Amino acid sequence: MKFGGSSVADAEKIRRCADVVRAQQEKHQVVTVVSAMGGVTDLLLELAEAAGSGNRSVKYTLLAEIRRRHEEAAAELGVMEKVEPLLANLETLVAGIVAVGELTPRSRDAVVSHGEQLSAILTAAALDGRAMTGQEVGIVTNDQHGEAEPLMNLSLYQIHENLEPLMANGERIVVTGFLGATQHGVISTIGRGGSDYTATLLGAALKADEIWICSDVDGLMTADPRNVPGAQLLDQITFAESIEMGQFGAKSMHPRALEPSAEHKIPVRVRSSFNTDCPGTLITETAPTTATMRSVLLLKNVALINVAGAAMVGRPGTAAKVFAALAEAEVNVQMISQTVSEAGISLVVAESQLPRARAVLEGQLLRTNAAKRVEVDEHVAVVAAVGSGMRGSVGVAARIFGALSDASINIEAIAQGSSELSVCLVVKGDDGPGAVRAIHDAFGLGGA
Numbered sequence: 001m002k003f004g005g006s007s008v009a010d011a012e013k014i015r016r017c018a019d020v021v022r023a024q025q026e027k028h029q030v031v032t033v034v035s036a037m038g039g040v041t042d043l044l045l046e047l048a049e050a051a052g053s054g055n056r057s058v059k060y061t062l063l064a065e066i067r068r069r070h071e072e073a074a075a076e077l078g079v080m081e082k083v084e085p086l087l088a089n090l091e092t093l094v095a096g097i098v099a100v101g102e103l104t105p106r107s108r109d110a111v112v113s114h115g116e117q118l119s120a121i122l123t124a125a126a127l128d129g130r131a132m133t134g135q136e137v138g139i140v141t142n143d144q145h146g147e148a149e150p151l152m153n154l155s156l157y158q159i160h161e162n163l164e165p166l167m168a169n170g171e172r173i174v175v176t177g178f179l180g181a182t183q184h185g186v187i188s189t190i191g192r193g194g195s196d197y198t199a200t201l202l203g204a205a206l207k208a209d210e211i212w213i214c215s216d217v218d219g220l221m222t223a224d225p226r227n228v229p230g231a232q233l234l235d236q237i238t239f240a241e242s243i244e245m246g247q248f249g250a251k252s253m254h255p256r257a258l259e260p261s262a263e264h265k266i267p268v269r270v271r272s273s274f275n276t277d278c279p280g281t282l283i284t285e286t287a288p289t290t291a292t293m294r295s296v297l298l299l300k301n302v303a304l305i306n307v308a309g310a311a312m313v314g315r316p317g318t319a320a321k322v323f324a325a326l327a328e329a330e331v332n333v334q335m336i337s338q339t340v341s342e343a344g345i346s347l348v349v350a351e352s353q354l355p356r357a358r359a360v361l362e363g364q365l366l367r368t369n370a371a372k373r374v375e376v377d378e379h380v381a382v383v384a385a386v387g388s389g390m391r392g393s394v395g396v397a398a399r400i401f402g403a404l405s406d407a408s409i410n411i412e413a414i415a416q417g418s419s420e421l422s423v424c425l426v427v428k429g430d431d432g433p434g435a436v437r438a439i440h441d442a443f444g445l446g447g448a
Contacts, residue, residue: 002033002177002199006216007273008119009038010069011076011126016274018126020214021172023276028209029167031202032174034123035195036115037069048111051094052103059098063091070118079125083118090114105145109189116176116195129172134198135181137173138162141188148188150180150201152260159205167206175202193246196257200268204260211261212280214273219281220245222445223296227433230446234294235279236287241294242268244386244422258283292396293387293443296436302334303354304380304412304426307361308344309372319345321365329360335382335424337413346413348382348426380412381432384424385439391420400425403442409435 001024003017017032024030036044043066050058067087074083090111097107117133124131138158141148166173177195180188190197196213203211220242223231237245239262246258261268262285271280307322319338322345326333335348349357358376365371390396397416400423404411413426427435440446 001030001212001214002195003035003123003273004195004213004215005035005038005040007214008034008036008123011073011122013273014073014077014123014126017123017214020273020276021127025172030172031163031167031206031208032123032127032129032172033177033195033199033202034116034119034174035177036119037073037122040066040069040115040119041112044112044115045108047094048097048103048108051097051111052101054098054101056098059094063094066090070122073122074125077122077125079121082121082125086114086118086121106186109145109148110187112189113176113179113187116178120174120176124172124174127172127174129174130166131174131176133176133181133187134179135185135187136162137175137202139180139198139201141180141182141190143182143184143186143188145188147191148180148182150190150197151183155180155201156205156260159202163202163206193257197260200257200260200266203266203268204264207264208266211266211268213268213270215270216273217270218272218275218278219270220295222294223436223440224298227298227436228296228440228446231440232446233278234281236282236284236289237294238287238388239283239285240421241287241386241388242283244384245295245297287388289389291387291443291445292389292393293385293439293445294389295386296439296443296445297384297386298432298436299334299382299384300429300432301351302348302380302382303351304377305347305349305354305357305361306344306373306375306377307347307365307371308375318371321368322347322361322371325360325364326357329356331357331360335413335415335426337415337426346426348380348413351378354378377412379429380426381429381435382424382426383432383435383439384422385443386422388421390423397423399442400439403438404435407434407438409438 007017008014021030021032043062047062070083074080097103120131139155140151177198178189182188199211218233220234221231225231239258268283269280272278331349331353333347337346361374409427409431411425415424
């Protein structure tokens, strides 16, 4: 059972999570995974940046806030003596970064790791259990700090060897999400979806019956209820559908996190931490449904880049140059569309990465005449229609385009993979929510 930051945001919520775990322990062996307290990871990242830039006033303010939140919870849960050494260690680490005047990926990971370590101690206290780090349970990663990749086979073996004896003895184990360690024993963070990834790794290693991802929502929905008031809870979806949904919305699971459970065929249930009457959404290899479409999702804060020019037509290697340049600049491409004439490639990237992407494409492609124009539209959104029932269904695209036409929404780019699990459309940013509602209504996803 994994609990997200909003579920362990203070002592009261931690106690409620502990009650949920105890209820399951009456029938099952349970391993608990926790994220940092809600908002703490952002505070720690900001703290690390402030330390690296030598901003002492911001550093002291952030340290005081982090200390206050954890001391309040620790006082209520009676574990001040276990929390204090970690808080002191954080202050020492930050002082060292200030003294050196440089923040490295390794030192950033060391700072950020304190969030999960503190949260695990607090949750273990509420459960009368044992807190363990990802390193202690056996999660080993590569050296890519900030986005470390677990070494799968080694991690699965070590987790099993380390946790099975403890569980056989009836210990209540609470593990830090998001964290592992390199083969040299240096703390590393797994990146986005890291705590979910920790849970699925543990579930795969222990051959769990189910892996529960518990948060502040009831499960996965047919759309974001903030955009579509009539959005419905999905009772069951496939791993493939969930992976397609993984890039969209804060309440979807990251595709990397599903890899261990999908490979070992262990069901994952996304459910509320506190609404225990709701069964949530079950993610399995197959899911019985007659629905053509399952969910319509919106990705905001993105930009569209069009690389164009007749010089690209029939010239092998142009696309390779585009993607190599972006990879070198560490820009992630979220969507790709290319015309059959080969005269243009459209790319969607995160808004935050746009300046870097534009600079490297203009610098490398225009200078070598590999392309004639690099055009940018900063105000766009990506709408994704997802569903395994779309595979082989006639008329799906027509219904989507018809719904958007009726809503007077123009489509700027389209992408669909050969799997036919999803159709992704780029529209003007302001049209994004309306496009989601139009498609959601056209396919009757709101129920009766």
